[in-house]
Every structure is written in C-alpha cells, then in structure tokens.
Amino acid sequence: MRILVVDDSKVARAVLKKLLGELGYTDVAEASDGVEAMEWLDREPLDLVISDWNMPNLDGMGLVKAIQDSEVSDVPVLMVSSESYFNRIVDVMRAGAEGYIRKPFTAQTLRAKIAEVLKKREMSGDGSATLSGQLSEIGFPELVQFLTSCRREGRLVIKVAGQGGTVDLRGGDICAAEWGDLQGDDAIFSIAEHDEGTFEFQPASSRIAGNVSMPTMPLLIEAMKRRDEKATV
Amino acid sequence: MRDAKLTAFVEAACTTFETMLGIPVHADDYHSGTGVTTGYDVSGIVGLSNLGDADIKQGSFVLSFPEEVARRAVGRILGMEELPTLDQDVADGIGEMVNVIAGLAKRGLARIGIPDCRTSLPNVILGSKHRVFHRRDAQCSAARFSSEIGSFLLQILLSVPIGKEEPSGRSAPAGAEA
Numbered sequence: 001m002r003i004l005v006v007d008d009s010k011v012a013r014a015v016l017k018k019l020l021g022e023l024g025y026t027d028v029a030e031a032s033d034g035v036e037a038m039e040w041l042d043r044e045p046l047d048l049v050i051s052d053w054n055m056p057n058l059d060g061m062g063l064v065k066a067i068q069d070s071e072v073s074d075v076p077v078l079m080v081s082s083e084s085y086f087n088r089i090v091d092v093m094r095a096g097a098e099g100y101i102r103k104p105f106t107a108q109t110l111r112a113k114i115a116e117v118l119k120k121r122e123m124s125g126d127g128s129a130t131l132s133g134q135l136s137e138i139g140f141p142e143l144v145q146f147l148t149s150c151r152r153e154g155r156l157v158i159k160v161a162g163q164g165g166t167v168d169l170r171g172g173d174i175c176a177a178e179w180g181d182l183q184g185d186d187a188i189f190s191i192a193e194h195d196e197g198t199f200e201f202q203p204a205s206s207r208i209a210g211n212v213s214m215p216t217m218p219l220l221i222e223a224m225k226r227r228d229e230k231a232t233v
Numbered sequence: 234m235r236d237a238k239l240t241a242f243v244e245a246a247c248t249t250f251e252t253m254l255g256i257p258v259h260a261d262d263y264h265s266g267t268g269v270t271t272g273y274d275v276s277g278i279v280g281l282s283n284l285g286d287a288d289i290k291q292g293s294f295v296l297s298f299p300e301e302v303a304r305r306a307v308g309r310i311l312g313m314e315e316l317p318t319l320d321q322d323v324a325d326g327i328g329e330m331v332n333v334i335a336g337l338a339k340r341g342l343a344r345i346g347i348p349d350c351r352t353s354l355p356n357v358i359l360g361s362k363h364r365v366f367h368r369r370d371a372q373c374s375a376a377r378f379s380s381e382i383g384s385f386l387l388q389i390l391l392s393v394p395i396g397k398e399e400p401s402g403r404s405a406p407a408g409a410e411a
Contacts (some may be wrong), residue, residue, distance in 0.1 A: 014311050103337075
C-alpha cells in the first residue's frame with residue numbers, strides 16, 4: 001500500500017511517517033503542499049493521501065476538491081488537522097474527504113482511521129448490497145455520512161453488547177431512529193456514543209414515519225459534539 | 234483562583250506532550266500579572282481572538298523554551314534523544330507543537346463558554362535569551378512546566394483590541410527582541 005503524506009511542516013511529515021512505519025506502512029511518499037501532492041498523483045499510483053489542512057499554495061480543502069475533479073478521484077483522502085470545529089470537519093467531509101483525524105493523535109488512532117477509510121472504500125462498490133461491519137472500523141457518524149453521501153435508503157441495525165437499535169434512512173437522510181426506550185434525536189445521540197459493536201445496513205425503500213426533528217447533518221454535528229463533550233469531561 | 238482559560242491551555246499542553254513526545258509534563262508554578270519576562274531562546278506564538286466577554290478579548294498564547302529543551306522536545310517528536318543544533322527543524326517542530334496545543338485548547342475553551350475562539354498560524358522566534366513584549370495593558374497568566382527534558386513556560390496574554398480600550402488605557406504593540 002502506497003501512502004502520500006502532505007504537510008508543509010517537515011517535522012509533521014516525519015512524525016506521520018514514523019507512526020505509519022510503526023503500523024507497518026513503509027511505502028510512504030511526501031509532498032509539502034497540495035500542488036506538489038497533485039503532481040505526485042498525476043505520475044504515481046497511490047492508495048491513500050493523508051493531508052494537513054493549513055498549507056501554502058493549495059491547502060487541504062483545495063487538495064480534496066482538486067482530487068475529486070481529477071482522474072484519480074478514487075484515491076481516498078484522510079485529513080489531519082489541529083482544527084476542532086465540527087462545521088469545518090463537516091465541510092471537508094462534504095468536499096469529499098473520506099476521514100478526519102485531529103492532532104495530536106497516536107499510532108492506534110491513526111490505524112483505526114486508516115481502517116475506517118479503507119472500509120468506506122470497500123463499501124462504496126455496490127449500492128444495492130447489504131453492508132455490515134464493526135463500529136470500531138468505522139464510527140457511527142462517519143458511517144451515516146457515508147450512507148448519506150451515497151443517498152442510500154433502508155435500515156441500519158446497530159448492536160452493542162446486548163443493546164440494539166435502528167436508524168432508518170430515506171433518500172440518504174435519517175428519518176427515524178430507535179435505541180432502547182429512546183426515539184428520534186435522543187436515540188441518535190445515544191447510538192453515536194458507542195465506538196464498539198456491529199452494524200448492518202439493509203437496503204429497502206423506507207415508508208417508516210419520521211421521528212427525528214433535525215436534518216441529518218446538524219443532527220450528526222450535535223451528536224459528535226455531545227460525544228466529544230462526554231469523552232473529555 | 235486559577236484562570237480557566239490558562240487551564241485549558243495547560244491541559245492541552247499536557248495532552249500534547251504526552252501524545253507527541255511520549256513524556257509527562259507538570260505545570261507546577263503559576264503566575265499572573267501584567268507580564269513575565271522569559272529570557273528563553275525559542276518561543277512559539279499563536280494569536281487568539283474571539284476570546285471572552287462581549288467578543289472583545291484578544292491576545293496570544295506563547296510557549297517558550299531554553300535552547301536545549303527545544304532541541305530535546307523536537308528530537309523526541311522525531312524519535313531521537315535531541316536535535317544537534319538550533320535550526321529550522323527546531324522552529325518547524327515548535328511551530329507544529331504550539332499549533333496542536335492551540336487547536337486542542339479551543340476544545341477546552343468551548344467547555345468554559347468560549348465556543349468560537351480563533352487562532353492564527355503559529356510564529357516561532359529563535360534568538361538567544363530573547364524577550365517577548367506584549368501590550369502594556371495585557372493581562373498575563375503563566376504556568377512554568379517541569380519535565381524530564383527540562384523546564385519551559387506557557388503564557389496567555391489577553392487584552393482589549395486597540396480602539397476599544399478604557400479612556401485611560403495605554404498600550405504598546407507586541408514585539409520581540411533578541
């Protein structure tokens with residue numbers, strides 16, 4: 001697997017290369033900004049781009065957009081930044097990044113995020129297929145974001161240590177959710193707290209009556225905020 | 234009572250050192266007042282705005298190191314004992330470190346009711362025993378850290394933007410002298 005690390009900081013690139021080496025990824029190329037990264041992508045086959053956000057010439061957001069508009073739009077991008085604001089994270093995911101990782105991070109976090117990005121790529125093949133996997137491989141917000149971006153319709157079944165719940169999507173948007181006794185928005189907030197467990201998405205045309213009050217993206221942002229606040233208290 | 238804003242940066246620094254360098258650091262000496270002269274050799278500075286009451290507080294976050302501590306810190310980030318010389322790599326590493334600390338501190342600030350703090354790109358000053366000057370009216374909170382690689386200083390400087398001072402307020406622009 002060949003990975004391109006993009007960061008204007010030589011030290012930051014060296015840190016990422018060191019962490020990737022610890023995870024067994026030794027075929028790692030480097031670029032100091034988005035322009036240099038696009039030059040790499042034009043001439044070499046790459047499997048993953050890990051890019052910083054703030055860079056001169058062409059920043060991380062610009063790079064994501066440039067890749068989306070190019071012939072190598074199938075190369076996934078994992079964005080790395082110290083930026084904490086959820087709306088910025090959502091912006092870059094909407095632009096086409098497959099994942100986002102906040103600095104500082106450990107090799108274990110990086111491993112989980114790379115696995116998540118690769119899982120998303122694996123899932124994006126057949127729109128009618130049942131999808132299943134572990135929440136440790138792809139977090140709930142990222143999973144819903146992926147289903148939303150593909151405008152999938154059907155039921156997502158989540159199981160966590162004896163507890164279970166469902167999230168119904170219509171036209172790619174969350175229309176209903178249940179988690180134990182919780183329904184609607186509260187069910188989503190509770191499901192998003194879990195990073196262990198299993199998921200299965202069953203495609204079907206959904207006629208379930210809606211019980212969520214917020215649009216999907218603000219609902220996910222609120223769920224991520226609450227999860228983050230709970231984790232850091 | 235310790236300044237809650239300073240606490241957000243101190244906690245962020247502890248987490249960053251633990252994660253990036255793999256070493257614990259301890260803030261064991263706190264100061265507050267109108268300024269602390271460091272006389273250290275390497276300083277990373279990040280500008281802050283949208284801080285605090287009525288959206289008028291701005292300021293800066295400064296992390297200052299003696300040369301050998303900065304070389305050790307960046308060396309540890311890169312998996313070495315220390316870098317041999319004070320050069321661009323040290324500046325690059327300290328810039329990366331203050332950038333990460335500031336980003337992490339914003340999450341702590343959000344928890345104390347400052348949800349939209351803005352940070353500038355980092356600047357790094359290299360110079361033997363340089364001094365960092367702030368506006369005269371800047372309120373300074375500082376924490377001195379100890380660690381196995383040596384001591385360093387974290388400062389938060391807050392002031393009212395120029396043009397919004399009290400009528401009697403006097404100010405001088407920030408700057409550095411090596």
